[in-house]
């Protein structure tokens with residue numbers, strides 16, 4: 432792809448690009464609004480621009496670079512999109528409708544270099560980092576597909592960076608995408624509505640704390656002890672729980688009065704879900720006295736991963752122990768399991784192995800550009 436990917440340019444960069452084309456500055460504002468506020472995916476649709484300019488833009492730039500390969504619809508309404516980048520790497524995005532508010536889960540990398548043993552994405556390894564434009568495009572696509580092109584985004588819609596990849600290993604592009612989406616003249620999705628989940632890249636947790644208009648933070652913990660966490664999330668060998676908690680304490684200083692951060696705890700049957708481990712987890716959180724809540728996530732089974740989800744009575748018992756020890760705890764309901772859209776299941780696969788992807792749409796019919 433030689434042309435400039437307009438979707439990944441900040442308003443200032445777009446202004447410079449348009450100036451270099453010999454056009455007045457207000458054209459940049461029209462284009463920015465066309466891409467991000469009206470969510471148009473082709474220059475031809477920007478009828479407020481002269482035809483000749485549209486033709487030149489078409490030659491020199493692109494809005495959409497992701498190609499939709501498949502679109503899966505779960506029985507619970509969750510949608511999973513499998514895209515390919517211009518250089519043919521998979522990108523997955525999930526739209527989760529909920530009664531009170533919808534959530535879009537986006538990817539920050541194609542594949543992932545970390546080796547969490549309960550996650551299917553790990554098996555892809557790192558294919559490549561996504562650009563800011565590719566991150567923003569995922570959101571634009573999911574919004575257009577779910578609400579209609581250009582239809583205002585409902586106020587409560589949240590974004591979570593919990594798809595494929597470790598967002599903090601692609602920090603600069605991630606933060607650029609978040610800044611672009613925050614523009615009032617564009618998508619206007621404020622960072623407060625975005626949660627980014629890390630496996631525990633300690634220096635970036637500390638860096639995030641210094642950013643004034645930052646997204647919310649979630650940390651995938653998965654184990655209450657180093658011994659078990661080393662096994663489930665090998666990144667723990669680089670930054671132990673003690674170092675992680677020290678960074679959390681630092682991050683805590685940046686929390687707003689009613690804000691908390693989140694520990695995600697995937698629940699694996701007979702691995703990390705005993706009463707004793709619940710007590711250890713509560714002790715850990717209470718020892719550091721962090722303003723955090725715990726999300727318990729029953730594991731989403733995916734062949735060939737060697738784990739089973741904890742039973743619901745076990746999850747409940749675990750939750751009660753945490754609660755009794757004063758820890759704020761929630762149980763996350765699994766969504767989109769039948770289309771491999773749930774946490775830890777993203778690995779660019781067809782839904783349900785042999786199951787026909789009934790609602791899959793071919794890329795040529797649903798190409799974004």
Ligand code: SF4
Nearest residue numbers: 543545547550553596
């Ligand atoms: S859980 Fe997240 S960080 Fe770990 S391998 Fe999967 S995608 Fe990567």
